Amino acid sequence: MGDRTPTIVGIGLSDYPKTPHLDALAHHGLAIRRALDDSGVQKADIDGLLCFGSYGIDDAPSMAEVLGITYNFLDGTFAGGTVFEYYVQHAAAAIEHGDCETVLITYGSDFLSKQGRILGTQLYSSGSRQGGPLQFEMPYGSPLVSGYALAARRHMHEYGTTSAQLARVAVDMRANAAMNPLAMYRDPLTVEDVLASRMISDPLHMLDCCIITDGGGAVLMTTAERAKDLRQAPIYVRGAATAQTHWNISTMPDFTVTAAARSGPRAFAQAGISAADVDMLMLYDSFTITVLLLLEDLGFCAKGEGGAFLDATRLTFDGDLPTNTDGGGLSSCHPGMRGIFLLIESVRQLRGQAGAVQVPDAEIAVACGSGGQLSCMGTVVLGKERA
Amino acid sequence: MKAETPVEGRILPLPNSATKPFWDAAASGELVLQWCPACQQAQFQPGPLCRTCGDEPEWMKASGRGSVYTYTVVHQSRTPPFDKLVPYIVAIVQLDEGPRMMTNVIGCAVADVHVGMRVQVAFAETVDGIALPFWQPEAGEPA
Structure with a gap:
């Protein structure tokens, strides 16, 4: 039977940040070809697909057809931008259980080229009437960014968190992006720059908000047994857990606590680690407040102390707690859903392939995505060694 | 109470079986909530069951406070009519x-709103018999 411990054996990025010549499907194709080449996996060996769709091809069976995947395991779960951490959880279970051997997780988006930078400030309604839970939000004109602003305001009220503390996240992500030739924005930032940028939804300024790019990524997973015959040293999935508090922001139970407070401890327990063991973090930096909440909820500081923690802790690749070493969604790459890039950058680091931003002696990386409006949280613990 | 605020062009609710009683009450100027007799608690949004115990909810009139x-405070909003309403x-x-x-929150300068501010409900009529609840500073709330 062999060792069925789930591992990541292949990663591929398509091109970013701006690629008008590629549509979403082309991003999938490019990322998948690069992941196959990276890993040595044969296309015909893929017998599992985890993909919610592409833009314009909106379901998993269509993607299986388009990509030519003859599968024993299919998952088209949707959970917003963290869905790729959900896929790792599901794929790990399917591989361990023997449902399939080699799975593909894939993402592609042409958001910037096709739609521009509208995600945060546009209302997404199907028409002049809104059904479902959003019928209680849509009449009041609360765009995506405002959900995060509501959380930031409540955190400020309860704990005295300041805009300058939140700005530290944007400053450190930009410092990481400066090292990444592909990053969308690379010029250094100061806290003053963030605070002087125009207000979008108080208290969040333009530079508290992630960017919009094009891009795509693919991840290949298989058993530790099969990994032995492949090109790269396997990266072990040591823990993977998911949780949700709400989907639409107005029903969030406590605007200062995300579901990472549940998915984080469960993933850490599976991996047999504590926050002190983590060498680097990949946190979905949709907005600066997202990173602060995830740092608290994952246990890197106590609830309410995120502001002081950011005052004292540098998140740069050469700092106290290296985070989003590619420059993150705030400065480098965010084609609408960032979760897959958290996994890819973690693997690059754990393999020792991160070049100028390589974290020395990196053994354990934690990727934590956020989907919806601080709604769905997937936490994945990846290690150079097995648990 | 009648809400004084622009409503033209807003995306309006499409009620379902769970939410129709809420919107029907709103049209007659009343705020109602679902109430679970087993849990002795109110819930919003309305749903097909009590989200705590699964029992069938009843309806209650809310205080509107x-x-x-x-x-x-939203400063950038691309979708009409909100693009013209900023800051709101x-x-x-x-x-x-x-x-x-x-x-x-209406009837309140954007600089005056604060966490903990006491507010009361007011309804604005739109089209097709749909009225939207808004909240404004409670009478006597210091500006």
């Missing part, structure tokens, strides 16, 4: 009965 739990307040109001709802 509450306080601002959190808020944001989006808030989460905690009703005295416990549940929270999203709203615009």
